[in-house]
Amino acid sequence: MDTKPPVRPTAPPSATSRPGGSRNPRDENHEVKVPPVPEDGMLKFLHAVIHFAVRILAVLMVLVILWGVVDVGYVMYQRLIAEPFMMLTVSDILVIFGSFMAVLIAIEIFINITLYIKHDTLPIKMVIATALMAVARKVIMLDFKDLDPAYVMAIAAVIVALGLTYWLISYKPQQPVKQEER
Numbered sequence: 001m002d003t004k005p006p007v008r009p010t011a012p013p014s015a016t017s018r019p020g021g022s023r024n025p026r027d028e029n030h031e032v033k034v035p036p037v038p039e040d041g042m043l044k045f046l047h048a049v050i051h052f053a054v055r056i057l058a059v060l061m062v063l064v065i066l067w068g069v070v071d072v073g074y075v076m077y078q079r080l081i082a083e084p085f086m087m088l089t090v091s092d093i094l095v096i097f098g099s100f101m102a103v104l105i106a107i108e109i110f111i112n113i114t115l116y117i118k119h120d121t122l123p124i125k126m127v128i129a130t131a132l133m134a135v136a137r138k139v140i141m142l143d144f145k146d147l148d149p150a151y152v153m154a155i156a157a158v159i160v161a162l163g164l165t166y167w168l169i170s171y172k173p174q175q176p177v178k179q180e181e182r
Contacts, residue, residue, distance in 0.1 A: 054117055061110040068103035075099045094140060101137035108133060128166045135159055 079092040088096075108130040115123045135158055144152065 051117070054113060058110065058113045058117065061106060061113060065103060065106045065110060068099070068106055072096070072099040072103060098137060098141045101133065101140065105130060105134050105137060125166065125169045128162060128169060132159070132162045132166060135162060 076096055079088055079096065080086055108126070112123060112126050112130060115121075115126065135155065139155060139159070142152075142155075
């Protein structure tokens with residue numbers, strides 16, 4: 001893995017620090033490169049082990065996704081051949097939606113894993129979106145007749161918290177548009 005050495009920002013040069021105020025090209029961006037830290041052999045080995053484990057997780061997640069797709073087909077087949085033949089009730093449709101959502105959540109997790117492999121960072125926005133999808137699946141599958149109101153309020157609080165977190169992470173203030181004077 002090819003990494004650049006860390007860069008440490010410095011204070012801008014003052015006019016009194018250099019006679020005549022001459023500027024060095026290095027000073028224009030106000031950065032000083034820190035010498036690279038020699039890598040510890042053990043840390044390098046442990047990092048390689050973690051990357052290998054993440055790759056194994058990616059392969060296993062693909063197997064889970066394929067298994068989930070087969071399960072969606074099997075659930076649909078079971079619901080369609082049951083009496084009444086080729087008819088789906090609302091609860092059948094909800095079960096099928098739950099199966100679809102489970103596969104979509106597995107795909108989102110796979111994308112998180114591959115992004116981690118490629119960039120060596122965890123994409124927080126994507127993780128929050130995956131959590132929102134998982135909670136949405138839970139809400140779709142809920143039978144509100146048998147639930148305690150406190151449980152429904154707790155799920156609502158989780159949804160609001162995740163939605164607010166997602167919004168705060170993706171919020172970018174808009175630049176005001178300058179209007180020409182007439």
